[in-house]
Amino acid sequence: MSKPVLEINDLNKTYDTSGAKALDGVTLDLFSGEITTLLGENAAGKTTLMKVIMGIEKPDSGSMVFKGKKYLPSGPHFANEKGLGMVPQSIKVVDRLTVIENLVLGLRSNGKNIRMKHYRECVRELMKKYFLQLPLDNEVASLSTGQRQKLEILRVLQNSPDVIIFDEPTTLISDREKEELFEIIAKLRSQGKAVVFITHKLREAFSISDKIVVLRLGKVVFSNSRYKTSIEELHELLYGGESCTLSVQLPTSDESLLRVHEVSVEGSSNTEAVKGVSLEVRRGEILFVSGVAGNGQEELLDGIFGMRRILSGRVIFEGKDVTGLRPFELRKLGLAALHYDRDNIASCRDSSIRDNLLVYSLSNGKWVIEEKKHVLSARRLLCDYGVTFGEIEDPVSSLSGGNLQKLLLAREISCEPKVLLLGEPFRGLDVKSLESVKLLLTEAKKRMAIVAFSADVDEALTIADRILIISEGRVVYSSDVRPGLSAPDLRKYFFGATEGLE
């Protein structure tokens, strides 16, 4: 066998803030022309490992050898210069710069002196080569999530690095974009690059990788060629063979809690993102609003919850017109929402876990905070919802994506709203957390009505009572979930090709 491009020897890393051991003696070899998939639950150390490779985190001990030389990265810049690139988990692009300016940020200098004019030509060629088309002079703020990710991929590829890391790239994009991404990854392999693909979705891992590495609690527990293993074996390794089935159906009451009538919502820059959408939910049911991301689902949630202007139509909550009320007024009435944007809007990153969890019960009009009672109830909630954390006073930013998700769900459900709006409740969850979140929701729907906005139809089918598909701001499909309804059937409606069935 040839020599590995990057050898990772016995890396250890313990986080100071939480004392959690994120990497525990990780040893790994990456080879050219091979796709290595890193599998693991949330907080298994996948992202930490990549951050160490890119030099964002410093390991406590251990060493790395890149192309036969000792490799001690000091940051993404250093890694870029050497020939390693990463597409990070949460999208990191500068909104206020144009696409081409964002590409400049990641350009490796390596002595060449390219002029701006010439650079544009280079980028055009690159876009042609990888079939990634982007409007170069548009501000990034106007780009969709999928386009932003493409921008990140281009930013890495322009340096033609030898090692390319994709950190959970499939959580944010639609199925079609996923296929495009896999094509790019396959192309990179044929060019002899070493590709690292991080995911917690078994099927994805299986479909594209050559080698599969499983991380658990910072340790490599499995590393083998894909052809010498099976989905069952991996599932066993990852989740200890646990599996649970859900019973979903519940009798729904007739009382309609939330009615949205012909609502149109303002999009960015004076456009109409939602065009006359109507929906209705009752207590005891979960309604999924699905469709390709960026077709108005986010704006609909924002509109109903008073965070975006409603241009026409009405929102009726328990028979009362609540159109255009502010979020805190809606919360008082019993309408709660978990926003899509976990990091910036749904949570306050620098505040403690406790404060984030209790922010609503703290604003109940009392003057004095009952410290002990609050800490107790916070601990109980965290325990009930299975959130793994270091200290209750740690900032929320110390939590992994899945744990933050559970914490926020705990917060919203524990407020006992009558109607709960959820933006992408399953984004970024591993199988174990996914099951527990689903259980939580089926439990919660006995007491409230839930409207979930999610592009993930497969998951929607396992838990929803009704599904609504939105395409280009209009409802194109609406139906009860019944046996025999399959995800591919639903996807046909995604692009609004057919008129909706009623």
Next chain:
Amino acid sequence: MLEAIIRDTIKNSTPIVLAASGGLLTEVSGWLNIGLEGAILSAAFFAVVVSSSTGSVFFGTLAAITVAMTLSSMIFFAVRYLKANLFVVGIAVNLLSVGVTVTLTYNWFLSKGTVVFSGSPRPVVLSLDFLTGSGFGWLNGLSLFDLSAFVAPLFLLLFFKKTFTGVKLRSCGFDEESAFYSGVQVNDLRFLAYIGSGIFSGLAGAALSIPMGAFVSNMSGGRGWLALVAVIMGRKNPLIVLLSALMLGFVTELSVFLQVATEISPKLLLSLPYFASFIILAISCGENKDKRFKDW
């Protein structure tokens, strides 16, 4: 008369424009330099001292730039390595400058107020006969400092838009985390911005004291603060920064004129630039509009 007003406005604006250009560089990098006022003051002192003792405007300016660069690097290193608060360190530098210049004038020249260097060299001024009466007569009498003040914002405009370093620098101010992940050396670029800010505020200090051939205690007289106002009004656009700084220079000039022409209390008139900037800042919605979350 009109020519004189234009010329005086420009001469008054020169230090403000130069300092604002330096401030703009740091604002764009994400860490606005609060120490402009102190940098100007120290630079002005050393500019006139060195130029009179060496007999060369060039060496005086060089000394001013060195001093201002040292001060702004001090701010930068304290914030970067000692994790100090940017505002606190900036203000500390301003206070330090007042103290150091007063102490040194007393120790070296036995004066606590004004020191006049009668033999000190003055900068060359433009004097072209054909300009007189052609509508550009106000150009006569402007020194190289004044001209550099007009080139500086234009230079920055090109730098921000057309060079890779400029683009990278702007990214630090917009979203440092994304910039870092993209592979920008955020703090190294900020250091560059602080060095640049030192150069510009050094020039501003030199432009203040060398043409006068004297040092007056606290002679920067709030120009550094006015420059900060211009930077904030300019919303990261060099041309708007230039216009704001010119406007502030004009209001300063106006207050001097009104002191002579009217009987309004001169102390009140001295605060005119601050009133003007207050009103303008209140009227212009500024960048905060985007940042603030909607709560109507």
